[in-house]
Amino acid sequence: MTRPETVILPAPEAPFPITQKSVVISGFGRGSSELGIPTANIPINDDLNQLETGIYYGWCKLTPCTKDDECKTRNDGNEILFDHGKKLAGSDLQVLPMVMSIGWNPFYDNKEKAAEVHIMHKFADNFYGAEIAFNVLGYIRPELNYTTKEALIEDINLDIKIALEILDKDSYKTYKDKL
Secondary structure, eight states: OOOOOOOOOSSOOTTOOEEEEEEOBOOOSHHHHTTSOOOEEEOOOHHHHTSOSEEEEEEEEEEOOOOOOEEEEOTTSOEEEEOTTTTOOGGGGSOEEEEEEEEOOTTTTOSSOEEEEEESSOOSSOOTTOEEEEEEEEEEEEOOOOSSHHHHHHHHHHHHHHHHHHHTSHHHHGGGGGO
16 A cells, blocks of 8 residues: 555644543564664553554653552563653653554554554653553554565654644644643
8 A cells, every 4th residue: 555645634623632641551662672763552442442543643741650660571571661650851741742553563463453652752761651641633644564664664754754744833732731
């Protein structure tokens, strides 16, 4: 399937905005290690599950939790420290732009539907177990399959560029204050 052109609306239209809170869970460990594009995975709930699979954009905000640290085993067998975002500080705690993938990740042939949020910010540490509030403001494109990892990375970077351009519009910036 060829990447369709993104329709940029002047402001969010129904069913958007979708505003939710969740907890960051561990995923497959591919975002950072394989793609160089780290993601905060969140559980798929009924509202997210009803959305068409694909790439979305919006704003998000992380909040540390006061739970004790714990280690959990990820799907790939690696141990992950859940520090619940206790090391988040300064600009890590601001409302930040994001792109979200909802779907099956056909390039990786996932067996489970996933929701993966790429927060457009450089974090010093992982924040598994932190709370994430987010609003989904619009749709960029459908989920696609790729013949190479490089093509996937190129499309993700284009998604990021498009999302940043859209979120720079005043009609979308107003949603930063609603998290």
